[in-house]
Amino acid sequence: MKNFFSSLKEKFTGPDYEERAQDAEQPDQYVTLDDANNELKSKIVVRPFQLEDFEDIKPVLDSLREGHTIALINIKSLKERDMIELKRAINKLKKTTDALSGEVAGFGEDIIIATPSFATIHRTKQLHTVREDTTVQDIKEE
Numbered sequence: 442m443k444n445f446f447s448s449l450k451e452k453f454t455g456p457d458y459e460e461r462a463q464d465a466e467q468p469d470q471y472v473t474l475d476d477a478n479n480e481l482k483s484k485i486v487v488r489p490f491q492l493e494d495f496e497d498i499k500p501v502l503d504s505l506r507e508g509h510t511i512a513l514i515n516i517k518s519l520k521e522r523d524m525i526e527l528k529r530a531i532n533k534l535k536k537t538t539d540a541l542s543g544e545v546a547g548f549g550e551d552i553i554i555a556t557p558s559f560a561t562i563h564r565t566k567q568l569h570t571v572r573e574d575t576t577v578q579d580i581k582e583e
Contacts, residue, residue, distance in 0.1 A: 485560075487511045487540045492519040498530040501555065508557050517551035 488510050490501045497519075506509035519527045531545075534555055538545045542558035549578075554562055 453488040485509055485511065487513065490514045492516045492527070492530055493522075494519065495530050501534065505541060505543060505555055505557055507538060508541075509560070510557070511560055512553075512555040513556055514553040514555065515551055520551065557578055 452467075484508055488504060490512055491498070492498065492501075492514055499512060501512050505512060516527060516530075519530065529538075531553070535545050536554070537543075538555050539555075543556050544560070544562045545553060545555045546562045546564065547553050556562060
């Protein structure tokens with residue numbers, strides 16, 4: 442009788458059922474879980490930045506280079522203080538986004554949007570392409 446039930450059990454569960462059950466109970470078996478940070482790295486971040494000095498462009502560029510950030514840059518305070526420094530910052534931003542196959546556009550008088558290659562900026566009358574040697578006043582006049 443025992444052989445009959447053993448053979449019937451093998452037919453339904455396979456010959457190694459007992460071995461698999463014993464292996465599952467052993468404490469030296471580990472389960473690998475995905476790293477929670479991988480999920481955060483794959484998300485897109487829309488991040489605001491404030492340009493008060495030329496040096497403030499560095500964190501913007503670093504974020505764009507990481508490839509997961511769309512930058513909203515408020516240039517109002519730098520525009521009011523030093524137009525030459527603003528022009529330098531915009532040129533540096535434009536060169537970096539071009540190298541990354543990204544886009545840059547001005548929105549209104551005080552906001553610039555910069556995106557990496559995965560995003561496209563929908564252009565309307567309110568959004569203007571930012572070119573090298575372009576100031577916000579040039580954008581406004583277009």
